[in-house]
């Protein structure tokens with residue numbers, strides 16, 4: 258590209274981001290697709306991502322270990338040595354589940370996890386990272402298990418950018434969870450091989466802006482690297498709001514080693530949601546998202562970002578949280594309020610809902626039932642959480658008569674993508690495929706980066722020149738694969 262004396266060298270999308278990220282993870286592009294709970298980031302999505310040269314994470318959160326193991330089996334067969342990872346989500350209310358998933362990943366030689374929702378390091382994540390750690394003949398410490406940690410707060414980032422604390426290592430060694438040899442080598446590696454800085458996103462989010470948060474995280478990494486002098490410092494990537502060429506180009510320009518997308522992938526054909534939800538997502542604007550109570554951390558007041566348009570989930574969830582906060586038990590709910598909940602939200606008596614919730618927890622985690630039978634407020638929380646949890650399953654399964662209750666995690670990135678692709682073939686959800694979407698974003702980011710070089714040489718470029726039209730697969734192949 259040359260305009261007068263200005264010159265912008267060729268830039269292939271595979272050169273964007275950090276070359277070490279691409280080399281170490283064995284991917285063509287410094288582009289990851291994040292885990293999406295309940296298998297929304299499905300096996301098909303991970304297969305499509307891996308085959309397109311992306312780093313894709315399976316959405317293990319909310320699934321029982323046996324279901325996650327079935328995904329491990331399938332991906333082993335379908336992908337062989339191609340890279341992929343699995344989500345290890347912190348579960349404060351179900352520590353046994355976090356430990357069971359960790360055991361599974363260790364037993365099945367899963368070498369890469371996306372660690373998320375952590376507020377502090379737990380024995381489970383430390384045990385995963387240190388499994389197989391050894392000093393090579395060249396004197397370097399190598400940890401075969403890699404952790405891509407997703408964070409939105411500096412306090413949490415600081416934990417992952419440093420080794421696990423001596424105290425935690427000592428306690429874990431004393432409890433027989435790690436050997437003293439592992440504890441010693443742990444001091445030479447950061448807990449995370451990569452740190453994803455997650456700005457305002459779909460699902461769990463602190464709604465922070467990427468441009469404000471990202472520089473602080475890079476500075477933190479550099480400060481901790483100066484202190485610990487790791488042989489392999491953690492790389493820092495960016496997520497939250499990325500679904501357009503402009504956003505990806507801006508993230509790479511800020512120094513992101515890689516970008517990670519979420520919302521946009523849910524609207525793609527490979528995701529584990531329903532066609533109804535894909536259509537709802539494809540019609541969303543940027544302002545069609547809202548915060549609603551989270552099922553997994555309901556009592557802590559944690560919220561998740563969901564789709565607002567076309568569903569009443571957010572209002573109903575907020576109402577449940579309000580009632581839980583102000584009443585001490587189900588029996589204390591005013592009769593008219595209770596009747597409305599039973600009619601509109603639960604479509605069943607709350608006593609019956611408790612009976613089925615109790616059954617569910619007896620199989621999954623009986624200690625919850627024991628506690629609920631002693632603490633009426635906890636019982637109410639479990640009943641209310643059952644609605645929040647099912648609301649996501651109804652959406653994934655496309656249960657027609659529950660459409661107004663769909664819980665669809667989604668951030669403003671969805672609207673941004675819809676606005677960009679409006680009028681193009683990618684407007685239709687049935688044409689959206691994870692690899693095609695990613696390669697279009699990357700291709701556009703490379704073009705815009707070149708345009709930036711030209712602007713830096715004094716050239717003024719009009720909107721026509723810098724407008725990126727989505728390209729069909731064949732056209733992308735011609736441009737990128739020759």
Ligand SMILES: Cc1cc2nc3c(=O)[nH]c(=O)nc-3n(C[C@H](O)[C@H](O)[C@H](O)COP(=O)(O)O)c2cc1C
Nearest residue numbers: 291292293294318373458459460497498519520670
């Ligand atoms: C439907 C959906 C479900 C998600 N579930 C998870 C999850 O289980 N674990 C996780 O680490 N992140 C989860 N995320 C976050 C994504 O992995 C990703 O970090 C985020 O969506 C990026 O921001 P964006 O939505 O603005 O693209 C989810 C996001 C969405 C949209």
